[in-house]
Amino acid sequence: MSRFCVLLSFVLLAGIARAQDDQTRRDRPVGQQMNFGKTTPGQESHGPARAGDELWSAVILATNAPVPKAAPVALRAYVPQLSRLFGYNQFEYIGSDSQKITDGTEARLAPTKSLWMSVKARRATSKEARGGYLLNLQLYRDEKPLVDTEARLAPGSPMFIRGPQYGNGQIIVVLQIQ
């Protein structure tokens, strides 16, 4: 009987450990999955860019206004979340830019003269990316680099960058594949 109990305990513990490991992987938010280490070649496979895919970027000024103006159409779905995150109620375009995606080629997106970015996109064939791209992005203010980022974006899923304070508002940079 003692052998039976020991065996059953092992099976139970192994099952619980595996289930919790799976659950931890499933629960980990996408943004927290970054490990601040290089992605190994085996983790990401790439395919050719699809014709017609575009990288679209915009610089937005978030402010607080007594009577906020309607947000740009492309952002309306995200206004409640952005309001909660940044604490502003009005979001206005300062400028936008878009570029056709050429696989592995560096593109310059300049939604404004001052804030611009250099982006290199490669097709990500991972299931989660759903036909999206692996991006290497450098954000600049004038000629000064601010941040270098590696990200995966699915089409229609914008990524936001909290930029500098501007006047009494906040600059937010949006990047999306469309």
Add this chain to the structure above:
Amino acid sequence: MKPFEERFTAWVDGQLSGDELAEFEKELAQHPDAASERAAAQKFTKLLREHSTAPALTNAEFFNLQIQQHITTSEAQGRAVGKPAGWFWSLPRLILAGAACLVVAGLLFKTLIPTKDHSRGLATSPYFAQVIEVWPSEPGIWANTVYNPDQNVTVVWLDGLDYIPASYELK
């Protein structure tokens, strides 16, 4: 000298005599209930003597045989009870133990393993923006990633950037 209890018993039974009886009866002056106790004991002894006859056994052989059989059966049961256990439990005990283990396993599964399937939610959510790495370009700039799975917004959060006055032309 004999103890008082022994001499009292002998006195009740009428076995004291001579000096010993005289001396004991002097001692009894300190025990006023002695006479009544002696009377009660003598009455009880008389009753036992009058009614102590046991009934005669009509089938003594058969009675002895019954007793021997009863003793034999009791000894066999005693040996069965004292028999050392085998290396494993009996089948009913095994079934009971298995059922108990299943109940414990079920309880552990229910309490320890969350049932909400987040991966299904992620798989069906149209939103996917994942920051793999982020490197600030200067030591004074801090970069973090903010992502809330319920809100489906991914933000690269930069701190330490220079303030831009409103007079500065961004466009």
